[in-house]
Every structure is written in structure tokens, then in C-alpha cells.
Amino acid sequence: MANRSQRTLLFTGAYAEEDQSGVCIYEFNEDSGELKLLDEVSGIKNPTFLNVDADNRRLYAIGEMAEQGGKAGEVVSFEIDPAAGKLIERNRVRSVSSSTCHIQRDESSKYLIVSSYHGGLVGLLSIDEEGLAGELLDEKKHSDLVPVREAQQARAHSAFYSPDGKYVFVQDLGLDKILSYTINPDTNELSFHGETQLEEGAGPRHLAFHPSGVYAYVINELNSSVTVLRYIQDEGRLAVLETISTLPVDFDGESYCAEIAVSEDGKTVYGSNRGHDSIVVFSVHEDTGYLSPVQYISTEGGHPRHFTLMPGGKFMVVANRDGNNLVLFNVDPEDGKLAFTGYTVSQSKPVCVKPAVFQL
Numbered sequence: 001m002a003n004r005s006q007r008t009l010l011f012t013g014a015y016a017e018e019d020q021s022g023v024c025i026y027e028f029n030e031d032s033g034e035l036k037l038l039d040e041v042s043g044i045k046n047p048t049f050l051n052v053d054a055d056n057r058r059l060y061a062i063g064e065m066a067e068q069g070g071k072a073g074e075v076v077s078f079e080i081d082p083a084a085g086k087l088i089e090r091n092r093v094r095s096v097s098s099s100t101c102h103i104q105r106d107e108s109s110k111y112l113i114v115s116s117y118h119g120g121l122v123g124l125l126s127i128d129e130e131g132l133a134g135e136l137l138d139e140k141k142h143s144d145l146v147p148v149r150e151a152q153q154a155r156a157h158s159a160f161y162s163p164d165g166k167y168v169f170v171q172d173l174g175l176d177k178i179l180s181y182t183i184n185p186d187t188n189e190l191s192f193h194g195e196t197q198l199e200e201g202a203g204p205r206h207l208a209f210h211p212s213g214v215y216a217y218v219i220n221e222l223n224s225s226v227t228v229l230r231y232i233q234d235e236g237r238l239a240v241l242e243t244i245s246t247l248p249v250d251f252d253g254e255s256y257c258a259e260i261a262v263s264e265d266g267k268t269v270y271g272s273n274r275g276h277d278s279i280v281v282f283s284v285h286e287d288t289g290y291l292s293p294v295q296y297i298s299t300e301g302g303h304p305r306h307f308t309l310m311p312g313g314k315f316m317v318v319a320n321r322d323g324n325n326l327v328l329f330n331v332d333p334e335d336g337k338l339a340f341t342g343y344t345v346s347q348s349k350p351v352c353v354k355p356a357v358f359q360l
């Protein structure tokens, strides 16, 4: 039964022109899985990634701004009114000098980190006392930190904090590395800490930690695989354990991975395949963190660039960029397998789905 003192909302980001709605808010029905559109926001060019701070009722969307013939990154801060189901824009700031593809926030909501695929860099921004995106505090270009071969190009794709909050792991798709950083709270600087080398041509894109905090899983866009990592907490390092394909053995078409998630109970890992247009479901070996595929299920639409497990754990929402739809799946509580609910919502080029529960 739905709890009337709280409301679960789903925020979506999309590829959109400024005159199109790029960010939408839906109310999520935890019993039926249905999504009801409450509000839509236009005026941002390509809000392709979002970060939601439910405690402080803030949403941060990345965008693009034209600058000297190129594109710079932008962060737009919104106040969330969960009772009304509305977003109120509070400010927008320029972030880094190239367009961005991901935005992350620390637990204490002090910093935002943007990743720029096209610039091969990460940017650290402050969050002010009103919870709004502030100034660019630091910027690190990966090509200044690690050797880059002639055929390579740095492509920072996402940043994730370690479970203890001490390190930031940045996936670089072009260098086949995960670069780690610490943030100095006195100087507000990112300092390069180390790197994890992945297989050549892997293309690490997104990362997800296991709830135990012992393992992490990185999804590799270019060779359609997941690498299982062990988090060595004392050293702030991710060590490679094994790499496993996200595709069925008999598939020989073109496909590129996108998103990865671990179930709350830590028993299942999910990954998306753009091309095969599927979600791969892996069961997690309790003692080793290793993965075994148990299902490949169609996403009922092309190019599943993002997906999310919904609060409560009963449903998954998949955002199909080329299917122009959000697709709802039931999650089996026993084995984590997915089943299409038959329910889809039309939306133009959705590429980010972020749920949050609000106390009213």
C-alpha cells in the first residue's frame, strides 16, 4: 500500500532542444508501477544527466551552452516541490569549457563533479548554502595526469564516490582506465590518487558499488563487458578480479553498453546493451563478487542508455533513447530476473531516470 506521508517521484533527463521539454517529473505508484506525468521543463539544451538531492529538495541538471563556436557545460539547479510535483529553477552556472555527460554529488552536498567526455576532464563545483550550484573550484584534464598514446583520447564519462566517501573514481572510456581522486576540503582541489588499468578497448563508462562496499562493477561501453573489481579501502584502489561479457554468446551484431546497477540486496547486477537492446541480469556469487548471467531481456525499445531500480525494489524503469519510451519491468524478489509489465510511457529521447522518495 502506498504511504500517504511520502511520495516517490521519478525525474527524467533527455536529449532536447531548448524549446522542447528535457526534464520531466512523474509520480510513481509503488503498487502498480504506473507513472503519472506531473511537470515538464524546457529551456535547457540536452539535459542528459541529473542528480537528485531528496533531503535538500534540489535537482541538478547538466546542460550545454554555446561558447566561441563550441559548447561549454552548464549546471541548472532546481528546487523540488514534491507535494505540487513541480520544479522551480533557482540558478544556472557555466561548469567546464566542454560539454558534460554526467553529474555527481557528495553525501554532504558540498560539491558537484561533472565529467566531460568531449573534453576528457572532470570539474569540481561548489554547492552554496542555499543548495545551488556554485563556482568551478577545480578542473583536471586526464591527459595531464596519465600517459595518452597517439591513438587514444581521454573521455571522462562518470564519477562515483567510494562507499566511505574518501575517493572519487572516474571512468575514462578513451584511456581504458579508472582514475581516482581525493578532494582536499581546505583547498577545494581534486588531487589525482591513482589508476586502475582495464582491458585495452574496453571503454569504461559507469560504475556501481556492491552494498557490502567490498566489490564494484564497471560497465565497459566499447567491448560490451562488466569488470568485477575489489575495493581495497586502505589504499583507495580498485583491483581487477574478472571481466565478463554482457551479451549472449550467439550475438554477433553491434552493441555498446551504457548503465550498470546493483540490487539493494546485493544479489543481482544489471547492465544495459545498446544495439542488442537488452538488459543483462547477472547473479552475484556471495563469496567472491563474481558474476554469472541469468537473463537477457529485451528493453522493448532501442538504445537503453539508462535505467534505474525503483525504491521498494519491485520495478525497474528503462529509458530507451531511440525507442522514445520509458519501459517498466517487474523485478523478481527471489532471483532478480525481470519481466516486462506491458506498461510503457512515451517520451522523446529519454536518457536519464532518477527516482527519489520525499517525506511530505
Ligand SMILES: O=C1O[C@H](COP(=O)(O)O)[C@@H](O)[C@H](O)[C@H]1O
Pocket: 048, 099, 100, 101, 117, 221, 256, 258
Ligand atoms: O555513451 C555515450 O556517451 C558519450 C557522451 O555523450 P554526449 O551526448 O555528451 O556526446 C557519447 O558521445 C558516446 O557516443 C556515447 O556512446
